[in-house]
Structure formats: C-alpha cells, structure tokens
Amino acid sequence: MAAKDSEAKSGFADNWQRGKSLKECLRYSLQQNSHCDVTFQVGKDRKSIPAHRLILTLRSGVFEAMLTGPLAEQENIALPDIESDIFEQFLIFLYTDDVILDSKNAIGLLYLSKTYDVTPLEQKCLAYLESSISSHNACVVMEQAHFYDEHDLKVKAVKYICENGNTILKSPGFSDLCHSCVLEITETDELVASEEKVFEAVNAWSEAECRRQGREITPGNKRSALGKALMNVRYCLLGQQYFVDIVSPNNLLTESEDITILKNFVSPDKSVLPFKKEPRCRTGKTITAKLLENFIENMYTPYSGDYTTVFCVNQTCALQGFNITDGSSGFSAFVCDEDTGVAVGETSDGKRTGRLVEFPDPVRIVKDKKYSLVVKCHGEHHFHLSKLSDIAEDGDFACRFLYNTPSVYHVVSSLVFHV
Incomplete structure (x- = not known):
C-alpha cells in the first residue's frame, strides 16, 4: 500500500x-x-x-x-x-x-x-x-565484396569459389554475378573445375543476363552478353563427344571457331588462339602418392571384386585420379567421406592414359579428413599382393594410408593429387 x-x-x-x-x-x-x-x-x-x-x-x-x-x-x-x-x-x-x-x-x-x-x-x-563463406553464399559474398571494394573479403570468396569450382559453378548464385566477377572466375588458372562445368555455367549465366536485360535468348544475344568470358572456356580440354553434342549445337561459337577447336582435337599442336588450352591449376604441383611398395605376388581372377584404400592428407588439395595395376579391366570408382559414407566423387572407367585413371571432376580432399577410394572391378582383372606404404611424402605434403595389412589385395598402386 x-x-x-x-x-x-x-x-x-x-x-x-x-x-x-x-x-x-x-x-x-x-x-x-x-x-x-x-x-x-x-x-x-x-x-x-x-x-x-x-x-x-x-x-x-x-x-x-x-x-x-x-x-x-x-x-x-x-x-x-x-x-x-x-x-x-x-x-x-x-x-x-x-x-x-x-x-x-x-x-x-x-x-x-x-x-x-x-x-x-x-x-x-x-x-x-x-x-562463414559456403557454397550457398560464396557468389553473393564475392559480388558484395566487389561492389563495396572490400579487397580482403573478395580474395577469400574467390579462393573458396576456386577450391570448390564444380559445386559453385552449378549453384544459382553464379548466374546472379556481374560480368566482371564472371570474367574473374572463368579466366583464372586456380579454378578447380572441369571445363564442361565452366561451359555450362557461362551458358546458364548468359541466359540469365539476357533475361535481366529484357533481351530474347538467342545465340547472338548470349554471345554478346558473355563477351570475353566466352573465350575463357578451354574448349580443347572438353571431351570431343561433348563438344560435338553439346557445345557446337549451342551456336555460341562461330563456324570458324568450331573448326579451330575440331582441328586441335586431331592435331593438338595447332594453335587455338584466342582460346587457351593449358589445364587449370597448372600453377600448383602434381604429386603421386605411392601405395604399393614391394611387389609380392600378381594374382588373376575371372570374378568381380571390390578394393578399398583409406587415406588422409595434411593439406587441402584435389584428387585428380589414381594409377591401377596391370591388366585391370572395366571398373567404377567412388571416393567417400569415411566418417559419413557420403560419396564426394566418382568415375566409371574415367579418362585413362596407360595406368592413370582421372576423375571427370577433380575431387576436393580436405586436410586431416579420412576418405576411402573404393574401386569395383567388373569381371576378370589382375590384382597385387604387395608390401604397403603407411605414408607417402613430397616436400611438405603427406598422404597417410590407413588400415593397411599385408594380406589385403589391391588394384590401386598410387593416388595422384594436385596441391
């Protein structure tokens, strides 16, 4: 009260x-x-x-x-x-x-x-x-950093985009970028992405830009919107069938440009200017991490089989492919996150040069995470019983092979990384 x-x-x-x-x-x-x-x-x-x-x-x-x-x-x-x-x-x-x-x-x-x-x-x-840069917002962050001239933020966004190129290029955010940012991404040698993904991304961006400008989506208008970005695709690194079936029918390139690329498929030494034909990420280093040390026994089987290699690395890098043993025939391969079991990369036979098998898209491998490479051989194949490495080192780079035992057979002799 x-x-x-x-x-x-x-x-x-x-x-x-x-x-x-x-x-x-x-x-x-x-x-x-x-x-x-x-x-x-x-x-x-x-x-x-x-x-x-x-x-x-x-x-x-x-x-x-x-x-x-x-x-x-x-x-x-x-x-x-x-x-x-x-x-x-x-x-x-x-x-x-x-x-x-x-x-x-x-x-x-x-x-x-x-x-x-x-x-x-x-x-x-x-x-x-x-x-907090992620695959969902990397393009938005880059665009905002570019707009506000925030250099440090832009550098980090571009680095993330380059390291995760295949994922970022197919994200909706890429089509919302300004022309300047599209140019910067597509021309860099640091972009970890297949040229197929680069072409599909610039094609999708050109259609989105035509809509933003209120222009009809035609090959001529798309080419005009792309400008120099069209020349940043490294067409000579595309699969020949992909170029003939997908790229050429889009009519983004002139007939003369088409012929230049096709001639290079037949005679790789021919000039393709104004296009580039050097692989991306060429400023880095390719490292072969040897798994099999001393050969013990070469075995043959007419049956299918699965072979698993578990590994981790001390630097975030890209797994470009792997080398196989003699005589291995048809197969498919998967790279999985060992903790979650989620596949992060795969190939079916892939691009083969001798014993080297390359993934269509380089597989991003994160520092200190465990991964398993599973190779499924289809039908008759050779496999090896060898003494196995625990670690393969090259300068500051190290790849550790886990859970290896002398009784395990392998068809993979080494892993090929781009660092």
Whole structure:
C-alpha cells in the first residue's frame, strides 16, 4: 500500500524505467514507440517503423544530414528498397550495439551499415561473412565484396569459389554475378573445375543476363552478353563427344571457331588462339602418392571384386585420379567421406592414359579428413599382393594410408593429387 502511495505522490504510476540499464531503456523506447518523432515507411508494403531523431543522428552522420538542418526530411521517410525486418534489426544495433548475424541478414545489414556509415556494424558484418563463406553464399559474398571494394573479403570468396569450382559453378548464385566477377572466375588458372562445368555455367549465366536485360535468348544475344568470358572456356580440354553434342549445337561459337577447336582435337599442336588450352591449376604441383611398395605376388581372377584404400592428407588439395595395376579391366570408382559414407566423387572407367585413371571432376580432399577410394572391378582383372606404404611424402605434403595389412589385395598402386 505504501509503495502505491509513493507512486501516486510522485506522479509515476507506470515507472517502466525502474531497474533498467541505459541499453534496456533505449531498446524499450524503440520497441514500444515511446516518444518517437520520425517514422520510416519501409519495404514494398511500406511498413511504418517509428524511431528517434536524436539516437539516429548520434549514431550516423548520414542520418544527421537527413534529419537535421534546413533540408531535413519530414516525419515520414520512404525506404522502399529495404526489407522491413532487416531495417528493424539495424535500428536495434543503433540503439543497443546488439546484433545477431546469420546467413539471412548479414548481407542486408552490411548494405545498411555502408549506406548510413555505421562502421562498427560494418566491421561485424565483414568479419561474419569472412568466417562463414559456403557454397550457398560464396557468389553473393564475392559480388558484395566487389561492389563495396572490400579487397580482403573478395580474395577469400574467390579462393573458396576456386577450391570448390564444380559445386559453385552449378549453384544459382553464379548466374546472379556481374560480368566482371564472371570474367574473374572463368579466366583464372586456380579454378578447380572441369571445363564442361565452366561451359555450362557461362551458358546458364548468359541466359540469365539476357533475361535481366529484357533481351530474347538467342545465340547472338548470349554471345554478346558473355563477351570475353566466352573465350575463357578451354574448349580443347572438353571431351570431343561433348563438344560435338553439346557445345557446337549451342551456336555460341562461330563456324570458324568450331573448326579451330575440331582441328586441335586431331592435331593438338595447332594453335587455338584466342582460346587457351593449358589445364587449370597448372600453377600448383602434381604429386603421386605411392601405395604399393614391394611387389609380392600378381594374382588373376575371372570374378568381380571390390578394393578399398583409406587415406588422409595434411593439406587441402584435389584428387585428380589414381594409377591401377596391370591388366585391370572395366571398373567404377567412388571416393567417400569415411566418417559419413557420403560419396564426394566418382568415375566409371574415367579418362585413362596407360595406368592413370582421372576423375571427370577433380575431387576436393580436405586436410586431416579420412576418405576411402573404393574401386569395383567388373569381371576378370589382375590384382597385387604387395608390401604397403603407411605414408607417402613430397616436400611438405603427406598422404597417410590407413588400415593397411599385408594380406589385403589391391588394384590401386598410387593416388595422384594436385596441391
């Protein structure tokens, strides 16, 4: 009763401020629209979001210019190109310095922090994006870093895209990139991807760009949209059948360019300018990790068989292929994550040069993770009983072979990595 009398005498019947910190009071005043003196009409639905001029002008010089002085905007300010929920999170940061970043809001909050020159939030957004680049957002992060000239963030995004080329090139985000970013990705030697995936990606991008420009999707318009990016595909590294069945019918190349590529298939020494024909990732190093050491016995069987090699490496790299023993006939091969059992790469016979079998797409191998290469031989084949290596080293690179026993037979003699 005494407390109620005290409140009545003081004139504060609803003292919501009692016991709250400054941050809590500011958050409450924003969420309860207490004493607000400016309203933003946000998003396509023009949602009304009240705020306080004083807080906004204290946190942002851009808001200070907007909200004070003779040219100040009035009480209702339209922001139609901003999502209302992102703007509300932005205001909470201005009032409290609190923000919870995730994959759904980081890009939008980065845009607002740049637009209104709120450096503390900008730094938080950049740090979050640098630490959370994935196959789902790598292209978006690269595009934003390019737009805002954030060099370090762009370098990290491009590195991730190059290391995961086959996955990124077929992602929807690639088709949303600007022409400059498409050029940068497709021309680099560091891109770990098959040329088939590169061609399919630039073809899909050209169609998306025609739609963005409101132009009919024709070979001529697609070629015009691509510009130099069309020349970044290394057509001589495509399979001949793929070129004849898929590339040529698209009519992106002229008849003369088609003939140049076809001639190179027959005579590889012929020039293909202005196209490149050097393999990508040529700035790295190819390492052969030998599994079989001392030959003990060569065996033959008319039956099918499965052979497993479990390994891990001390550097993230690409598994380009493997060498097989003499006489091994038809087979299929799978590379699986040993912990999850999920296949991360596969081939059926693959591209064979002597004993070397190459995967259609280089398989990304992550440092210190365990992988199993399973080779399934179909019908008659030879296999070896040999002394097995525990580790194969080349400079700083090391590949460890796990669970090897002398009684295990193998058709794989070595693994071929690009580091």
